[in-house]
Amino acid sequence: MKWQCRYCERWTEPKALVYDHFIPRIHGGLKLGYANKVLACYLCNFIKGSLRFKTMEESRTYIMSRRAFYHENDTGIPGIVSEVRTA
């Protein structure tokens, strides 16, 4: 069985996904309960961090624009791609 990350839309094992708080906890997201929970892979969750977005689309655009700078190792834990240089 595979589940899908709501941000990058990749299908992966359930254990490689976490519940992201769409409105981050530090912005009061815990009070919103399940309506605020979004299934996300480790990398998308890591990139999003505690940033706050108005819409799902806005957060997805942000995450997708930054995914290229990271890689996922075998454990799904994100790391920075060291060879990437900004011109």
Ligand SMILES: [Zn+2]
């Ligand atoms: Zn993802």
